[in-house]
Amino acid sequence: MTDPQPIKISYRWLSPAEVRKVGDIDRSERIHLGYVVEEGELVATQVDWDVPAWSLEGEHSHTIIHQIEFCQGHIDVGGRLLGAFMGERLVGIAVLTPDIRPGLAQLAYLHVSDAFRRQGIARRLTSQVCEQAWLDGADRLYVSATPSGSAVGFYRSQGFELAEQPIPELYELEPEDIHMLKRLL
Numbered sequence: 001m002t003d004p005q006p007i008k009i010s011y012r013w014l015s016p017a018e019v020r021k022v023g024d025i026d027r028s029e030r031i032h033l034g035y036v037v038e039e040g041e042l043v044a045t046q047v048d049w050d051v052p053a054w055s056l057e058g059e060h061s062h063t064i065i066h067q068i069e070f071c072q073g074h075i076d077v078g079g080r081l082l083g084a085f086m087g088e089r090l091v092g093i094a095v096l097t098p099d100i101r102p103g104l105a106q107l108a109y110l111h112v113s114d115a116f117r118r119q120g121i122a123r124r125l126t127s128q129v130c131e132q133a134w135l136d137g138a139d140r141l142y143v144s145a146t147p148s149g150s151a152v153g154f155y156r157s158q159g160f161e162l163a164e165q166p167i168p169e170l171y172e173l174e175p176e177d178i179h180m181l182k183r184l185l
Helices: 016-024 064-076 121-135 149-157 168-173
Strands: 010-013 029-038 041-051 080-086 089-101 104-112 140-145 178-183
Touching: 010 121, 016 064, 016 080, 016 089, 029 149, 064 080, 064 089, 064 104, 080 121, 089 121, 104 121, 121 140, 140 149, 140 168, 149 178
Parallel strands: 104 140
Antiparallel strands: 010 080, 029 041, 080 089, 089 104, 140 178
């Protein structure tokens, strides 16, 4: 019997026309650890969140069409989409939006499909986004992280720290998220 071959993942920047591939991502997750910010400090809390896959229909923010529109909005202001692919299937995606402030870029979106998590895909996407942001002239990268233990723990492992002053318009959009910042070197 032979050992199974490791999954081959390729990475590339998507063309704007490929934004619809975001619907390939399975964002489902069961979350038991969450975070809140209290008096400028991260506080862990027990939660019971069942995050379903994006839906095909409806008028809410967790539909595939809303995700496409969100990514398209970032493309419209100069953002770029970086994809992780298994064959032709998108299994991970990151959106880099440059110049949200002088010297500051934004990791506006990061998702890896459930079956492909914990294989280094998010780390590789984040690393490439950091490198591109640096090449584009940014010295800092901002992220508004889902307040789950997995998301916040991941970003902390990548060198992000709690932002002392969240960007007001981003905080207004996602006040429950954990707003974080990373210095790019």
